[in-house]
Amino acid sequence: MFLEFSASTGVYDQIRWLDEYGMERVRVDLREGQATLRDSAQLQNKADRYYFAETMALPAGEIFLSRFDLNLEFGVVEQPFKPTLRAATPVFDRQGKRRGVLLLNYLGQGLLSRLKQVSDAYGDTLSLVDSEGYWMLAADPEDAWGFMRDRAEVSMVKRHPRSWRQMQAQSSGAFDDSDGFWAFTHFNPREQDARSKQLGDNWLLVSHLPYEQVQMLRVGVLWQVLLFACVMLSLGMVVVLRLALAELERDQALEDLQSSGLELAQSNGELREAVEQLQRTRGALLQADKLSSLGTMVAGVAHELNTPIGAVSVAASTLRQGGQELQKSFTEGLQRSTLERFLRRNDEGLTIILGNVTRMAQLTRAFKQLASDRASTERRTFDLVELVREVMLVFALKLKQSPHRVILDLPASLMLDSYPGPLGQILQNLIDNALIHAFAPGMQGVVRVRLDHDSVTRRCLIEVQDNGCGMSGEVLAKIFDPFFTTRRGQGGTGLGLHITHQLAVDILGAELQVLSSPGQGSRFRLHLLVA
The missing domain is CATH 1.10.287 (Helix Hairpins)
Known part of the structure; x- marks a missing residue:
């Protein structure tokens, strides 16, 4: 099972089961895109690793997400580096006894490579920093993973302490100081909304332009301005007049702007x-x-x-x-x-x-x-068949004045625990839409309302079908859009089916489908749960 999962996903460097003593019992590695089962002689004991101890302390069903660090093999950092993010959960036998942990090693090199591509496109100024100030991606590769390489001094906290403190004071921003120009933002990989946590739990994405480069840019601009001024002064009065005219044009352009x-x-x-x-x-x-x-x-x-x-x-x-x-x-x-x-x-x-x-x-x-x-939109238990017959009362007068017919294909009874108001509105809108839009002048159309239910899956089907003109693919793609109607200027607002779709999805939590083709009529199918 581990082999099949590793081959199908292709993103987990290791998939392991560690027993309650920290010993690897099953391990599948991903090597050059191939899932490989490790021989028992190559299995290791990981009882001293922090992620094993943290996961073993968790209750059933909880998940531990490790720090983003480098993979160790036999206590040594694996070469070349493998940035790894581990997800683990405790496992139990049928008697509820703790039997170790299930561990997935996500290979984070792809994430860092994509970020590096973005950094290269912007002058190699981007870096990724963890909550303790250590670089996971740095302009100089030698600065990355200092905490894993016995180089605790190589961190943003040590090199840029004032800048680090200022970045910790807010979630994102930009500023300049003696170290250069900084732009940064915090985010938490463990949470969908990083703002819900303290900034100390977050990763930091930083763009840094060193002070020396800023100064070089400033000096370069200054020299260009001075050179330009000297050249302009040497040209004399003619150039002065031209500058005056250019200034006048610039002022005019500014006014226009x-x-x-x-x-x-x-x-x-x-x-x-x-x-x-x-x-x-x-x-x-x-x-x-x-x-x-x-x-x-x-x-x-x-x-x-x-x-x-x-x-x-x-x-x-x-x-x-x-x-x-x-x-x-x-x-x-x-x-x-x-x-x-x-x-x-x-x-x-x-x-x-x-x-x-x-x-x-x-x-x-x-x-x-x-x-x-x-x-109202109150929920209650009601008979869907009785609701359909009540809705048909609405169309009594219209059907007597129309050449069209409505045929009911209903069971004896069908109880639902739902919202009868929105459901009745949906039925009325679908039947009314068929009577108005489905048939060309002179046709004697038939609209069939059918109810069906599956007692095993506890799902109910409400189907409104007509034998009218049908719809083209272009019309079908826009049928539920607001203000879309094929009877513009003839009383159509384009809101009937839009309201119907909103009622079905937002209030009933149902699925509304439409099947149609030119000359073959249309069929609306509403799927919802039975009480």
Whole structure:
């Protein structure tokens, strides 16, 4: 297993298991890109190495990251140098007994080589320093790894003590002193956010221009200026006049530059205002899209309520007319057949009224639940099949006025522990998007809503598929971008599918996919976990 892992990664110089006494039991070395198993006679005892002692003291599951130093073989620094960063963790047997450590030696030469390339490109001024002030990468290779080569005096702390103290006082910056010009920044290789730790735990990336070079540059510039001044003085009045003209042109250029700067600042301000206005417009369009969705919901439910209300009204009117006829029969002489007919009609009318009132109560409850879910993003357990049927109430009026159909392919029940409001909004947006965009004029389209779930993986699939015109690859690549629409100027805001994608990913933690090709329709697939 160690051999396969070493060959596949190609970055670990050594992969080892050290037993509880520090003895190497299994060791795989990476030599010239080949993973090699060390013979037992070549294995060493590392009980005296600091990383073994530190790792053995850790609890299960913890990881020790060593200092960036040089690799030792049989107590001697390996030649050529191998800068190494070690990651180790304690291992235990099934009875919980500590059985040593698992150790990975990351070969850091690649990191230093890339940093050296950057340094060469900038005049060989970059160096990498550890938290104790020792160079890991230096302009002079002899200055590197002083603490590993019995050269404790070769460090930034010893050579540049004042500069070192000033760099320790802040996380990054630039300054000059008697040692030259310095630019530096701290970072912590063990943490994603180095600012969360003290500066003493960090590495230091330093760019240094020695004082002598700074002085040489200054002297060179000074000599050039003096030489130029002498030449200009020797040219006499003609040169003076030319200089005066050049000065005048320079002043004019400076004024032009200042004017351009003011214009640029004004342009930046206008651009900032335009961006803020765009953000306000985007928010307003998002709110308008939500209100439009709620308006569609109200229209659909009102249409559904209109039928039972009409039936109740007709039945009540019939009962009232029957009551008037019965009252008239009392004055003229009530017959048995008249009374029986009244009682039969009364029973039928009450049955109609009761059934339709029950239907209105169901619709009202569904609308109330749907509106409540849309107004909040609370998590609860609900029946997804019932939610789909409630969402279809929204489209009742639109479907009666449209040549298109919506077919539901649903199980008897499917319980979810999720957010019904955002999920209902997603379903409504996908169905509405298909009805608006999928079909060309004159088509009689079909939109199929299908639910499926896998009890083993506990994943649910919600699929909205149409047999419409489909989408090209260019449109498909931008389908979830904000303000992208194929119906610009025809009422499309380009926010419907953008909102849908945000609700699916940010709130539900789901995956929304779209499959489409020209002439083959489109299929939106929403994957999420089942309760």
